[in-house]
Amino acid sequence: MPELPEVETIKRDLSALIVGKKILEITTDSPKQVKPSLSVVEKSIVGAAIIKIERRAKLLQIFLANGQILAIHLKLTGRLLVRKKGAPRDDWQRVVISLSGNKELRLADLRKFGWVRLVKDKKELRKLLSEFGPEPLDDLDLKKFKAILASSGRPVKIVLMDQKKISGVGNIYANDALFLAKIDPRRPANKLDDEEVKALYRAVQKVLQAGIKYRGASDQYYLDALGRKGSYQDHFLTYGREGEKCFDCGGKIERVKIGGRGTFYCPQCQK
């Protein structure tokens, strides 16, 4: 599922592949995924050139020369693919944006949770982005991180994944970061001591940087903009490893539910 490293990888791919192209057409057979509506989006973007791509949290932004922005969220199973015009239809292809240079930008999305949204100007974009907490690899320092954890008695894993508090961390990287920091994911966030907070801070950065280095985790659905898999799944520490051996102590990785989500951890190592 696309989290910070996956979306960052796509952002970098798109920056190389489609900046400078002009939008020629947008079509969809899943109109609910285009907001506010296909016709409004069509009127606003056709004819406009793409000038840059940005990422904030798990949200991609395609900036257009006319001052408008296309914001794209991939949610659980979204893929953003750059294909040659006329290339075979992709699995679960939902939205196609035709570009100059005989290219197409396609949103493919099994579960149809992802969306493409027209943002009218920078002001509206600022409002949209203001909901997100700091970026863990950018403007989240240890002091801020400490304050965020201290502000909630909820399980630390839930706080890590709360986009209003911290941007970009989803289920995969939250599990692995907590393993590296040797912290039980159910611990109340405000009950960690200073040393644990520091270890978790470093662990979050470490797993996200590893995720980017390996171009994301292709556990089930994730592919980069050219349809290639990432390889972070070959380096999972806990995620999806229920019943397998802990890399540290050799004990069994267990699975529990926290906040309704699958959570993997080593009961021996994580206290």
Place this chain on the structure above:
DNA sequence: CAATCAACCTGGGTGC
């Protein structure tokens, strides 16, 4: 206000 939980969807897996 914070916490909880269903809803949004589809397809893969499971158990009978």
Place this chain on the structure above:
DNA sequence: TGCACCCAGGTTGATT
């Protein structure tokens, strides 16, 4: 083999 059922999880929005 067929079929009902459950489950996956990012985010929103309703409810407690």
